[in-house]
Amino acid sequence: MYWEQTAAMRIENKTSTFQDIKRGVRQGCVLSPDLFSLYSEIIMRNLENHPGINVGGQNINNFRYADDTVLIAENKEDLQKLLSIVEEKSR
Template sequence: MRNLENHPGIKVGGQNINNLRYADDTVLIAENKEDLQKLLNIVEEESRKKGLELNSKKTEVMVISRKQESPKCDIFIYEVKLKQTEKFKYIGTIISNDGKTNREISGKDQLSKDENNPGK
């Protein structure tokens, strides 16, 4: 994944960010679909070198936009067009295509909340 460092992403605090990783979850970030496809191609190539394969059924694309309807974004892996989604969950946070986030309540947190509100 070090090969991603010199490729375009988005600027956050003056720093280029094009991927977020946690355990086996990865989010690729780009300003446009061409850059996103390049990032995905690099990840695909590097994965193959290590004997790994990306699962196109578990890989989705999301466009964050302020428009009423998000623009279509055709991105491919292994010549398979990826599904475009309106929201996804990353490390317990739901991110939607309008850029909003919503922290998901874990089962443990919900149980604690219910115990503190017995009338509910």
């Protein structure tokens, strides 16, 4: 049911090529929501001191809801930095 999952990124009306998703938590396991929340929180805390956008004097570089995450940056370079951090901490 969940074999061969892929994802793409969209930046300024351009969509990247699709990449294979190689890791995740098992669907249907009673521990999956907690494991996912714990794991993603640890990863996202590494982004706290990195640039995003300024909203009301507060730096915001990600939005999360359930299992969806959006990274936000002022430019491509800052977005790439955020992606690199997420990639590094996800290993």
